[in-house]
Amino acid sequence: MSLLVTGSIGIDTVEAPSGMVEDALGGSSVYFAYAASFFSPVRFVGVVGEDCPQDFLKPLADRGNIDLAGLEVRKGSKTFRWHGKYHDDVNQRDTVSVELNVLGEVGPSIPPQFRDSKYVFLANTHPDLQIELLAQLEGASLVVADTMDIWIGTEREMLIDLLSRIDGLVLNDSEAMQLTGKSNIVQAGLECSTMVRRFVVVKKGEHGSLLFVNGKVYPLPGYPTEKVVDPTGAGDSFAGGMMGYLAEQDIIDAETLYRAIAYGTVVASIELEDFSLNRFTEIDRSDIDARFAEFKELTTF
């Protein structure tokens, strides 16, 4: 099934205990698209500035099943830049600098040939823009969005309006608590799940995730990762693996959703083993399936 993603494209500089990269390919839609492309063709929508290096998105183009017709190179604008630094405990990071640049301007438009997309992921951005993008995708059968603390704090009403229009929401545990004011994550997730049409996935980083659907809670552990080089993009890779699997299966029941978050977990666990998209460019679907099988074996009782 057709799967469309809109989100950020970033020029990332990342410092971590095991090394650093400068001006590397990053951004939510980039990690998402690559992760999803292991399962399903992807339609990509995003904007860069004219400073963006030629061939910067070549890793996506080289996949063969990521359609970049929705990539806009905007004249007179600059590409989003992010510089982060991880602590020795890589669960902690500081943002050294952010330049919103083109992300602070009007959003991209959905190319006409993408408007019949059935599966849609609206990566984190201003909820106003997410609503605007959604309006261009009226034929979608499953729309899932990500959000973040800043919008919960400053654009709550607009965010709640967005949630009422979408099928699924992916967010962090702290964000679910912020959105609902509840400190128990099960209560928080259940309340979030009443704000959307179908389901909520609460991400807990290394501790795994919780799926809330049909009033039930399905807990999944994290994949036990001994080698974390760079967690940047893990959340977006999780969402990409999840949505890619759903689009491939084209079934949206609790069992398939749970298997989808298990695939998301596995894909994210591979992504964070190196900087940027480096690990992704070394693997194929069989590596994902092998780790999925191992994860299943480790967690069956």
Add this chain to the structure above:
Amino acid sequence: MSLLVTGSIGIDTVEAPSGMVEDALGGSSVYFAYAASFFSPVRFVGVVGEDCPQDFLKPLADRGNIDLAGLEVRKGSKTFRWHGKYHDDVNQRDTVSVELNVLGEVGPSIPPQFRDSKYVFLANTHPDLQIELLAQLEGASLVVADTMDIWIGTEREMLIDLLSRIDGLVLNDSEAMQLTGKSNIVQAGLECSTMVRRFVVVKKGEHGSLLFVNGKVYPLPGYPTEKVVDPTGAGDSFAGGMMGYLAEQDIIDAETLYRAIAYGTVVASIELEDFSLNRFTEIDRSDIDARFAEFKELTTF
């Protein structure tokens, strides 16, 4: 199989957002013994002072399969007391007061008829005392201990000596990191597992646990609990459910250990639904098995 536990017996006062109890039955060996008794007969070893109310341990005696021959009422001594206060987020608590009393004196001795115990759990106490108790239990085939941050900080060498003599260790994630100096919990747990004979279980509270055995890591999520009244004793109930199940099965392979921590998770998830042992006194093995079946269904992919 015979299962012996040694640990604290406490007169607990607990304040939580949903209420409080004063002078309630608590302590590591008490929670452990009750939890384990759903699976296996338990031999109980512990000390109270002469201030301990008559019939204070009646809930244990009433079980019918907890042998209290190892309970010492020490003349001239006072019972351990603990007063804790949970925050609105019940994952946070303050210790209002602690009176070590009898726990600061010499330990209990193991009654002769208990010395052939095959399964042994040494709940958290000074590692010196744990070693002393262990010396009285030379026929044990599986010895598991708990420990805590204070001993890792102040009695590291003695603790490491203890670990080399036991089969399994149960500890919190922060304690595993403290013991090894590693901030990655998988690395920390793997290193801990080289310090003992067989396995390590790292507890992560609501986030579940990790089993380290034979160089492999088995992650288990927490049971998703919407109603947490009082988390006191949840860790000891986890260990009790785990050890009770192992003693019942009398098999110590990775598969059985993993199922044992799933049982421990389920038993703990019931225990924290009310103060002290209140929930335990309302349930039987069939309630545990029903929740275990539900937990299995929620986590199968």
